[in-house]
Amino acid sequence: MSTEQEGNCDLCGATPESVYCAEDTARGARVCVCPKCGLVQTLYSDREDGHHAPSTSSGAGWGNIRHGKGLRLDAVKNDLATRLDWSSIQTVLDVGSNRGDFARWLFDHTPSVGLLAVEPDGEIVETYAGDSRIDLRISRFERLVLESASIDLAFCFHTLEHAESALEMLRQIREALRPDGRLFLEVPNLHLIGDPDVAEDFFIDKHSFHFDPGSILDLLAVAGFAPEWGPLDDDSNITVIARPTDPNTVIFSPERSTGHVRLIEQYALRLAENRERLIGVAERIGDLAARQRTAVWGAGRLFDALIRFGGLDPAGLVLIDEYLARHLDLIHGAAVHRPDVLRRDPPQVVIVLAKSSTTEITRRIRGFGIKNVVTYQDLLSAN
Numbered sequence: 001m002s003t004e005q006e007g008n009c010d011l012c013g014a015t016p017e018s019v020y021c022a023e024d025t026a027r028g029a030r031v032c033v034c035p036k037c038g039l040v041q042t043l044y045s046d047r048e049d050g051h052h053a054p055s056t057s058s059g060a061g062w063g064n065i066r067h068g069k070g071l072r073l074d075a076v077k078n079d080l081a082t083r084l085d086w087s088s089i090q091t092v093l094d095v096g097s098n099r100g101d102f103a104r105w106l107f108d109h110t111p112s113v114g115l116l117a118v119e120p121d122g123e124i125v126e127t128y129a130g131d132s133r134i135d136l137r138i139s140r141f142e143r144l145v146l147e148s149a150s151i152d153l154a155f156c157f158h159t160l161e162h163a164e165s166a167l168e169m170l171r172q173i174r175e176a177l178r179p180d181g182r183l184f185l186e187v188p189n190l191h192l193i194g195d196p197d198v199a200e201d202f203f204i205d206k207h208s209f210h211f212d213p214g215s216i217l218d219l220l221a222v223a224g225f226a227p228e229w230g231p232l233d234d235d236s237n238i239t240v241i242a243r244p245t246d247p248n249t250v251i252f253s254p255e256r257s258t259g260h261v262r263l264i265e266q267y268a269l270r271l272a273e274n275r276e277r278l279i280g281v282a283e284r285i286g287d288l289a290a291r292q293r294t295a296v297w298g299a300g301r302l303f304d305a306l307i308r309f310g311g312l313d314p315a316g317l318v319l320i321d322e323y324l325a326r327h328l329d330l331i332h333g334a335a336v337h338r339p340d341v342l343r344r345d346p347p348q349v350v351i352v353l354a355k356s357s358t359t360e361i362t363r364r365i366r367g368f369g370i371k372n373v374v375t376y377q378d379l380l381s382a383n
Contacts, residue, residue: 009034018031038260076239091113180243185242284382298376
């Protein structure tokens, strides 16, 4: 490990130590662990130079498609509907409103509510920019000054990891909340890097912070929040509903820092090993495609990893991705189709490039009458 001089720990102010650097970072990003409190954050030697082209990269450059929040929202709609007292919610703050998926759900659920939506990318708000019910601010959240005690519910959904300072963003949200307000927070879970089959770099340039449940609880306590529900930890995401309270001092655990260093070092070794295994996976896909018409469902990061590290030739494959097809026409030179291509021109076999969603995607493929489905896990186990 090496000591970083360019920044201090966002939570406790100690000097973080560098433990990992992605090979293809465009910002000189170094993933660092605080030796005092264990917070994992990325420090950069190069500034971000404005808007970037969309990328499905399996490396640090992934991002700018801006579809992930919409993908994940379905999983929390029931919690939003049932775990909050909507009779007391009149004003809502959406921190990072993205393409407006939460706004559409919100007005379907509670039509009379008022919404303050904050989104830094003015190029993706066209579907709701003219909605008179929404006070839309095109800005980074950190640049705004909000009226104190004016918000009943703050929705901060896969935004905190992008913050310049996670602690200051939480403090800013708390200042805007009424005393009986609530924060609905979700962030990616650092524990995801323990996936034994990981082939995509978790530490993308877009994310400045990488949280585990303990660090989220510490940040909330210091910022002046108390958990009311959660944190729910599913190894991929951390979800919590919190209420404002007095800021608290927390006792930091050095064991957390040691554990995070070990977790990241093991991840780096596993990532390299798994990318070597992709050569065999790509060969098996090539063998299938040579014998029969083959479709691949999943045009995202696994597909990119198979091309970059496995040598997969995408020529001749029917590429399907329900979400990416809405935003991109071509990926690695292959046309991206929506799932209904399976009905119009059915292939003989469909390969599912997914992990947690494999079962659901397989069910949908079989709904088109296609019986021959091969999963990514099948290909790995044959390796």
